[in-house]
Amino acid sequence: xxxxxxxxxxxxxxxxxYVIAEGANNHAGDHKIAMQxxxxxxxxxxxxxxxxxxxADEFAVPAYEWYKVYQQLKFSKQQWKDLKxxxxxxxxxxxxxxxxxPSVDLHVDIGTPFFRLHAGDxxxxxxxxxxxxxxRPLLLHTGxxxxxxxxxxxxxxxxxxxxQIVLLHGFQDHPSLHADMHLRVIRTYQEIFDRPVGLNDHTxxxxxALAGLGAGAMAIEKHFTTDRAAKRYDWVSALEPxxxxxxxxxxxxxxxxxxxxxxxxxxxxxxxxxTTRKSLVAREDLPAGTILTEENVAMKRRTPLGIGPxxxxxxxxxxxxxxxxxxxxxxxxxxx
Amino acid sequence: xxxxxxxxxxxxxxxxxxxxxxxxxxxxxxxDMKTALGLIxxxxxxxxxxxxxxxxxADKIVAxxxxxxxxxxxxxxxxxxxxxxxxSMELPREWLKDLKAYSDERGLIFLCTPFDEEAVDxxxxxxxxxxxIASYELWHLPLIRHAARTGKPLLISTGMxxxxxxxxxxxxVAAEGNEQAALFHCAINYxxxxxxxxxxxIRTMKTAFGVPVGYSDHSTxxxxxxxxxxxxxxxxxxxxxxxxxxxxxxxxFSIEPEGLAALVRGVRECEQALGSPIxxxxxxxxxxxxxxxxxIFAAADIPAGARITREMLAxxxxxxxxxxxxxxKVIGRRAATDIRAQDPITWEKIA
Numbered sequence: 237x238x239x240x241x242x243x244x245x246x247x248x249x250x251x252x253x254y255v256i257a258e259g260a261n262n263h264a265g266d267h268k269i270a271m272q273x274x275x276x277x278x279x280x281x282x283x284x285x286x287x288x289x290x291x292a293d294e295f296a297v298p299a300y301e302w303y304k305v306y307q308q309l310k311f312s313k314q315q316w317k318d319l320k321x322x323x324x325x326x327x328x329x330x331x332x333x334x335x336x337x338p339s340v341d342l343h344v345d346i347g348t349p350f351f352r353l354h355a356g357d358x359x360x361x362x363x364x365x366x367x368x369x370x371x372r373p374l375l376l377h378t379g380x381x382x383x384x385x386x387x388x389x390x391x392x393x394x395x396x397x398x399x400q401i402v403l404l405h406g407f408q409d410h411p412s413l414h415a416d417m418h419l420r421v422i423r424t425y426q427e428i429f430d431r432p433v434g435l436n437d438h439t440x441x442x443x444x445a446l447a448g449l450g451a452g453a454m455a456i457e458k459h460f461t462t463d464r465a466a467k468r469y470d471w472v473s474a475l476e477p478x479x480x481x482x483x484x485x486x487x488x489x490x491x492x493x494x495x496x497x498x499x500x501x502x503x504x505x506x507x508x509x510x511t512t513r514k515s516l517v518a519r520e521d522l523p524a525g526t527i528l529t530e531e532n533v534a535m536k537r538r539t540p541l542g543i544g545p546x547x548x549x550x551x552x553x554x555x556x557x558x559x560x561x562x563x564x565x566x567x568x569x570x571x572x
Numbered sequence: 573x574x575x576x577x578x579x580x581x582x583x584x585x586x587x588x589x590x591x592x593x594x595x596x597x598x599x600x601x602x603x604d605m606k607t608a609l610g611l612i613x614x615x616x617x618x619x620x621x622x623x624x625x626x627x628x629x630a631d632k633i634v635a636x637x638x639x640x641x642x643x644x645x646x647x648x649x650x651x652x653x654x655x656x657x658x659x660s661m662e663l664p665r666e667w668l669k670d671l672k673a674y675s676d677e678r679g680l681i682f683l684c685t686p687f688d689e690e691a692v693d694x695x696x697x698x699x700x701x702x703x704x705i706a707s708y709e710l711w712h713l714p715l716i717r718h719a720a721r722t723g724k725p726l727l728i729s730t731g732m733x734x735x736x737x738x739x740x741x742x743x744x745v746a747a748e749g750n751e752q753a754a755l756f757h758c759a760i761n762y763x764x765x766x767x768x769x770x771x772x773x774i775r776t777m778k779t780a781f782g783v784p785v786g787y788s789d790h791s792t793x794x795x796x797x798x799x800x801x802x803x804x805x806x807x808x809x810x811x812x813x814x815x816x817x818x819x820x821x822x823x824x825f826s827i828e829p830e831g832l833a834a835l836v837r838g839v840r841e842c843e844q845a846l847g848s849p850i851x852x853x854x855x856x857x858x859x860x861x862x863x864x865x866x867x868i869f870a871a872a873d874i875p876a877g878a879r880i881t882r883e884m885l886a887x888x889x890x891x892x893x894x895x896x897x898x899x900x901k902v903i904g905r906r907a908a909t910d911i912r913a914q915d916p917i918t919w920e921k922i923a
Binding site: 429497 | 780782848849850
């Protein structure tokens with residue numbers, strides 16, 4: 237599996253998990269709020285902050301229930317660029333969902349380094365091809381889709397000459413329930429598509445994100461807001477900055493926990509051997525001349541270690557040349 | 573820390589590298605130089621990566637006692653002792669230099685299993701690329717340590733071994749500061765039945781130890797070799813002989829030159845055949861065999877403007893047109909043009 241580089245950071249096996257703070261449309265069209273979100277996201281340890289970009293008239297028909305909202309969400313090219321530049325200043329990558337061709341054009345123009353395609357577009361070869369031709373990494377949100385549809389989307393993108401694909405597993409509902417997560421699918425995707433796979437987490441807590449890391453996710457996308465109580469948009473499963481920071485910290489800790497697959501006792505464990513493994517001692521006061529047996533020899537903890545239970549056969553049946561007191565270590569010097 | 577890939581004679585052994593095949597001549601030279609050279613020729617002709625002999629001496633391998641291993645008893649009913657049997661099979665050590673030179677000439681990596689420390693020293697002076705440790709010596713930690721100190725990779729067979737024995741052997745290698753060891757899973761028995769091969773243990777050993785793992789094969793034929801490749805194994809060792817009917821304990825279960833060539837061919841074919849995990853139509857299939865799939869055709873003449881019914885359509889070869897899954901989208905629409913019977917239906921012909 238080849239890693240995919242998102243704005244200079246590789247996403248793939250053995251790489252640190254890539255965390256995206258999904259601002260979505262939580263700014264409600266207020267550029268100041270969007271700017272605050274970028275600034276807040278930069279304090280969480282997330283690798284990237286993401287919004288959704290659409291051109292209302294290219295994206296939906298006026299009769300569609302959210303059309304008017306889409307109109308209100310519109311930012312100018314300069315406003316998008318300001319967000320992206322602010323993110324760069326603060327050292328966090330900036331990316332967007334491109335929901336229609338004009339949004340692709342806009343973000344190519346301002347140099348947004350990678351895009352995500354919404355699950356709703358995985359069966360839309362026109363937008364897939366168009367975004368693929370922008371020649372930058374694409375995250376594919378695979379909610380709602382089947383394996384065959386994901387294959388179709390990948391084929392559309394690769395046929396356009398773009399191999400930089402990261403799949404995001406995730407259930408498309410707000411919020412998602414734990415029972416809807418099916419994190420084992422992450423491995424399924426990795427096996428059948430041989431590409432980096434992440435998790436799009438729409439649950440309200442961080443259990444799935446952490447478990448997702450354990451299940452092999454190489455990226456995590458989680459909704460982000462500066463003010464959940466404001467209930468703007470996409471707030472239901474969003475974390476506030478402090479919560480998001482905690483999740484990122486927990487993810488980094490979980491990553492550390494994953495460690496190495498080879499079973500090798502650590503230096504600390506080896507030290508524990510010294511105090512918890514057992515040594516052969518006299519079970520009772522043993523006079524000189526006693527033949528050592530399993531009955532009169534006990535295996536007990538003591539420090540420092542003496543002859544251990546594995547080497548008991550080398551002293552059983554031997555005669556003591558001197559008396560050994562109860563609980564005293566049995567040594568080769570005690571034997572004939 | 574042992575490495576996931578080891579370097580033997582300029583070749584890398586491990587995941588992502590070509591499968592490494594060792595033709596094991598063992599004692600099948602029958603102490604005849606011409607036979608020994610013939611074995612090297614056969615290994616080279618078969619395309620093996622390496623040829624291997626064994627360096628033991630009766631005095632250093634076995635106590636002088638009367639008991640004989642049942643297999644040896646069966647093979648050598650008249651021998652007085654195991655010592656006598658080993659003595660009769662010793663590879664004259666003065667041959668090693670010439671055998672190695674001949675292997676080098678034939679482009680084969682020359683390997684030889686040392687069964688005592690002196691053998692290691694002698695082989696080291698001849699410039700070995702690696703040392704094989706026989707299954708029986710998995711518990712001979714002093715020998716393993718001595719071989720490990722050469723700094724050359726150790727290729728360790730593990731017949732009869734469990735994880736603990738392997739762990740202790742690998743620990744001995746690592747403790748000498750040697751980071752290169754590969755393992756062979758192995759079922760001893762001459763030959764073992766296929767039910768005793770337990771080739772899945774190759775995966776177990778890879779997971780447990782993180783080093784290259786292969787199979788050292790005493791079974792008959794080439795099945796185990798192909799399966800080892802398919803299971804993700806990295807190396808393989810096969811006993812071979814110029815003729816299975818020659819006298820000696822290893823001949824009966826050894827493969828003959830033709831079989832060895834078939835084994836190497838099979839291994840290389842299997843490596844290629846494993847290919848990519850991605851399930852897709854190949855370009856060669858698209859070019860050559862789309863003709864065999866089906867498309868939607870006109871079953872009768874359809875005049876322009878006519879509303880198309882199921883009866884007007886047939887699903888026929890070739891598969892270069894509209895896929896059959898579109899049938900229900902075609903039915904009920906009007907013909908944009910006159911469509912003749914047996915013509916393919918295309919969206920252009922539909923209003």
